[in-house]
Amino acid sequence: MNHRFKTLLLLLIASFVSVSFFYWSYPSWSNLVPIPFVNGDLIQSENAVSGMTTFNAPKYRPLDYATPKSHEIVILLASDGHTSNGNGASFFQECIDNRIAYAKEHNYAFEFVNVSSMPIPPVWAKMPAILATMDKYPQAKWIWWLDQDAIIMNKKLSLQDHLLSKKALRRSLLRNQHYLNNQDATETHLVTPSEYSDADLDKVGLIISRDLNGLNAGSFFVRVNPIMRMFVDVWSDKAYRENKVSENEQSLLGYLMKNHPEMASYVGFVPQKMINSYDASEDVQRYTQGDLLIHFAGCWVENRCERIWRQYYDEMKLNWNL
Numbered sequence: 001m002n003h004r005f006k007t008l009l010l011l012l013i014a015s016f017v018s019v020s021f022f023y024w025s026y027p028s029w030s031n032l033v034p035i036p037f038v039n040g041d042l043i044q045s046e047n048a049v050s051g052m053t054t055f056n057a058p059k060y061r062p063l064d065y066a067t068p069k070s071h072e073i074v075i076l077l078a079s080d081g082h083t084s085n086g087n088g089a090s091f092f093q094e095c096i097d098n099r100i101a102y103a104k105e106h107n108y109a110f111e112f113v114n115v116s117s118m119p120i121p122p123v124w125a126k127m128p129a130i131l132a133t134m135d136k137y138p139q140a141k142w143i144w145w146l147d148q149d150a151i152i153m154n155k156k157l158s159l160q161d162h163l164l165s166k167k168a169l170r171r172s173l174l175r176n177q178h179y180l181n182n183q184d185a186t187e188t189h190l191v192t193p194s195e196y197s198d199a200d201l202d203k204v205g206l207i208i209s210r211d212l213n214g215l216n217a218g219s220f221f222v223r224v225n226p227i228m229r230m231f232v233d234v235w236s237d238k239a240y241r242e243n244k245v246s247e248n249e250q251s252l253l254g255y256l257m258k259n260h261p262e263m264a265s266y267v268g269f270v271p272q273k274m275i276n277s278y279d280a281s282e283d284v285q286r287y288t289q290g291d292l293l294i295h296f297a298g299c300w301v302e303n304r305c306e307r308i309w310r311q312y313y314d315e316m317k318l319n320w321n322l
């Protein structure tokens, strides 16, 4: 064998070895293991989540140019099939269809957690469901929580372009915002940064919006990382619920932000219409064509859920060819 041929052969073998190492060391999206430091026994409480259904499993796309990559985003719904007023069972399948269509369009995961066997009111089941989703998708970058009584209306809009890429985040986050709603704002001087550096943007772990009453947890985004896992873990602590610190999950979030500036510093606000438009009369919150979604918050007050759900669902179906 001449020298040149040997060198060539060696090079070939070396490149084969490195290419295959690279290939095999990529995690397969369907085989991710839960974060190791979560001790299953410790979280087997009333927070334990049993029925998880993957309604859309994304394709693993390591070469996706977007950041975060499409398969690193999980859309999450946890419900007992009803909305907060006990109605809405008839919309359940339509809600699922709407989200599957959107998730497929953009290659996102769509996960459903059935909370009907959990011994707590569904709004308090959001946080355990988020924790369970973090365990199931430890490689995910973001989880989008969206209530059942909402319809995604703009199929073309990707979450990265709209909100989650660094560029979109920088454009969207509200500066100099009091962490609390207008009534409470005087009690604290905490405000969001007047400018977001790259490091600040990377730190933002919870993106939420406020309606005219304050925080609304119908639509929000949580980054998947150890700090946000701890954040949500604290948020899920049943002691707050049992001792009636807050009446629901969103007012508890307000409480935590008010009393724990360190936690507040991970929260970013965006204009309501970006992630949580309503069927309402005020411009700042009224759904208009092109918005990402419409959320029927409080529609049961005037008993108009069925009518407006039908109206917007039909409009969406027509536009999406569902």
Ligand SMILES: *[C@@H]1O[C@H](CO)[C@@H](O)[C@H](O)[C@H]1NC(C)=O
Binding pocket: 051, 080, 081, 092, 114, 115, 116, 117
């Ligand atoms: C949730 O689970 C319960 C029983 O565990 C079942 O009766 C119900 O149909 C499930 N609901 C949905 C929406 O999957």
